[in-house]
Amino acid sequence: MRDVEFPEVPRPDEQARRQAVARQESLTKPVGSLGRLEELGVWIAACQGTCPTRPFARPRLVVFAADHGVAANGVSAYPPEVTAQMVTNLLTGGAAANVAAANAGVGVRVADIAVDADTPGPIAGHKVRRGSGVIGREDALTEAEVVAAVQAGRTIADEEVDGGADLLVVGDMGIANTTVAATLAAALTGIEPVAAVGRGSGVDDRGWMRKTTSIRDALRRGRPVAHDPLNLLRVSGGADVAALTGFLAQAAVRRTPVVLDGLLTGVAALLAEDLAPGAARWWVAGHRSAEPAHDAVLRQLGKEPLVDLGLRLGEGTGALAALPLLTLAGRALGEMATYEEAGVSGP
Amino acid sequence: MRDVEFPEVPRPDEQARRQAVARQESLTKPVGSLGRLEELGVWIAACQGTCPTRPFARPRLVVFAADHGVAANGVSAYPPEVTAQMVTNLLTGGAAANVAAANAGVGVRVADIAVDADTPGPIAGHKVRRGSGVIGREDALTEAEVVAAVQAGRTIADEEVDGGADLLVVGDMGIANTTVAATLAAALTGIEPVAAVGRGSGVDDRGWMRKTTSIRDALRRGRPVAHDPLNLLRVSGGADVAALTGFLAQAAVRRTPVVLDGLLTGVAALLAEDLAPGAARWWVAGHRSAEPAHDAVLRQLGKEPLVDLGLRLGEGTGALAALPLLTLAGRALGEMATYEEAGVSGP
Structure with missing residues (x-):
């Protein structure tokens, strides 16, 4: 069945992924304290190819x-x-x-x-x-x-x-x-x-x-x-x-x-x-x-x-x-204040 | 510290709970197929004292x-x-x-x-x-x-x-x-x-x-x-x-x-x-x-x-x-069609 061939699958964006990992550390929460939601947020950024993440539009x-x-x-x-x-x-x-x-x-x-x-x-x-x-x-x-x-x-x-x-x-x-x-x-x-x-x-x-x-x-x-x-x-x-x-x-x-x-x-x-x-x-x-x-x-x-x-x-x-866990993960990464923006002392 | 006394705590409504259990069986889904969400829906009905459930207003x-x-x-x-x-x-x-x-x-x-x-x-x-x-x-x-x-x-x-x-x-x-x-x-x-x-x-x-x-x-x-x-x-x-x-x-x-x-x-x-x-x-x-x-x-x-x-x-x-799992549980019980309403054959 050679009729079914897919082109090479692109990877989620590595640069956006790295930016998202760094951004998670700048937000006003202990690093890692959103657990799985932090990983999800990073994944969304990599899929969207942009950080901060955008809300899902459709x-x-x-x-x-x-x-x-x-x-x-x-x-x-x-x-x-x-x-x-x-x-x-x-x-x-x-x-x-x-x-x-x-x-x-x-x-x-x-x-x-x-x-x-x-x-x-x-x-x-x-x-x-x-x-x-x-x-x-x-x-x-x-x-x-x-x-x-x-x-x-x-x-x-x-x-x-x-x-x-x-x-x-x-x-x-x-x-x-x-x-x-x-x-x-x-x-x-x-x-x-x-x-x-x-x-x-x-x-x-x-x-x-x-x-x-x-x-x-x-x-x-x-x-x-x-x-x-x-x-x-x-x-x-x-x-x-x-x-x-x-x-x-x-x-x-x-x-x-x-x-x-x-x-x-x-x-x-x-x-x-x-x-x-x-x-x-x-x-x-x-x-x-x-x-x-x-x-x-x-x-x-x-x-x-x-x-x-x-x-x-x-x-x-x-x-x-x-x-809603996915939308929350994306929104947390996109919408939370950073330590600098909020004037909160870091760890 | 006798200043802190609470009156007897009322129970969630038993009649609404029973109505909710019965309603779950009438909705267009296999009985029990929403798992924990079905129990949650029943609990919401009992807390609200009404079935079908109301969306949470505030x-x-x-x-x-x-x-x-x-x-x-x-x-x-x-x-x-x-x-x-x-x-x-x-x-x-x-x-x-x-x-x-x-x-x-x-x-x-x-x-x-x-x-x-x-x-x-x-x-x-x-x-x-x-x-x-x-x-x-x-x-x-x-x-x-x-x-x-x-x-x-x-x-x-x-x-x-x-x-x-x-x-x-x-x-x-x-x-x-x-x-x-x-x-x-x-x-x-x-x-x-x-x-x-x-x-x-x-x-x-x-x-x-x-x-x-x-x-x-x-x-x-x-x-x-x-x-x-x-x-x-x-x-x-x-x-x-x-x-x-x-x-x-x-x-x-x-x-x-x-x-x-x-x-x-x-x-x-x-x-x-x-x-x-x-x-x-x-x-x-x-x-x-x-x-x-x-x-x-x-x-x-x-x-x-x-x-x-x-x-x-x-x-x-x-x-x-x-x-959102809670709101979903309540809305499923309140908003899904029954077999009768939808004209779907039961099990």
Whole structure:
């Protein structure tokens, strides 16, 4: 699949990073006393290429929505039609992500990548197909669909950055998508199905057994191609994960920082870092999900999440919950007085 | 000290709590998928006595500023005059707390309880004294000063609630105040000085030894009265801790939820719960501080903090960093669509 090639990923700006480290020491607080927020502030300065930092002018959430063939195995507490219903709920502002986005001052975009229903034109412009193959017994996508989905994600990232987005937040929504994500997480990190499987949307014990079996079957087909991101997406993935992979890589190419959400976006991040090495420098992990495979994914990404509150909702909600910490980190570096300005004696 | 008596503390509203638990199950998300945020939403409903929850209309930070005699022992990286300088910085908007408060939509009040300098009239109205005794060899306060400081905190809480505050955030600022707080934490939780001592504002190794010695000496005088909150405040405390104790107890009496900050506010919380049993039901722990004694305090309070980012700045910054999680929890419960409203199929 040579159609998918990313240019070299730029590094966050080293000069701005150094200026930010120095500025942290000049602000009216004991050095290091804002802990992780000081590191975050430095990272924001490096991503923005400027110090003091600027407030984020246009943070944007993109929720990648898709159905998955494996839902037919009864791996979710919800019927498949809920994916399309939740697209409508997101568009009309009633979903958790809408409230979390409003709370964090973030604009919301929904992208239908593979919902198994008709959705309104403006959100279906990058739709690749409806649903996906049942990954325990057939490929999720064709090769052409993988390429189209990655390209869809790239295009969406370009559209957002061209539209002025200076901070991107990613989310996912679709019945059975944690079955797909757990399969990919197991393939990429080497953990066993029983360690990767979670309750997802709250499946009961019998559903949990069906989900574990589905992951085991899918993993049998996926493990042989686990070293090859695009083939893994084709065999065991879905158009949503592929689009997120393209989106995350392209955001880095466009020098735009991203807040990751839970398991599915973390899996896409692992794949994107493989396709576009160095992209991970442009991402921060918003939260640690209650999905057990997420921890292994975060460790492999080398990312320590900002919050750990037992969330397992998706839609970008964990990233949005953490977002005010990011804005605070940036604003502290940008807006606090220095010792000199405030006339405060230093240590 | 019979002058300090609190009326019985009311419980958060049980009917609203039950309605909130039921409402969580009706919202368009898998039950429990917002994790800790769902519990927080329920707590907010119970505190407000209404479900759905209302947005917080007037959240307010009160920073209790004071000097401490023990600063003369060289326990801080900063000279004592920094307390008064930082009061000015807080009043002119350059401190970390100002930025964190703006980021969270919170109004800021500074209360000079015992700053060893003249401060502007409006913030000095509840001043009890200048500084405090050197707690390793003399009492921190007189009996009358303890009563006056607790009463000052009560009055400030009343003023804030009467002024419309519906969520309170507490902070502290003052050179050497972590030496006092670590002493009180050791007295109240039974941990040893060497386990309680932290770097505070970033004291060096020699200062750390002086700080540990100061805590050990102070603890020798404080431990015999550790079971008696007001006498402990008199012997080993300070007017800021005493005022915070009164403030936290009175906030609960006035049915107003509070977000706790780090070590010093946590110690005041332990004392306030002793003076006004049940008050702790009205508080949430904002963060886990990098100060080592804070963890023991949180465990004794039975509070799991919302964020854990290595902060050790004080001023309420840890509580303010966590505040958007609280507003999100309340808004999710209040603003998300139900399955019925959104036409989404349930599990």
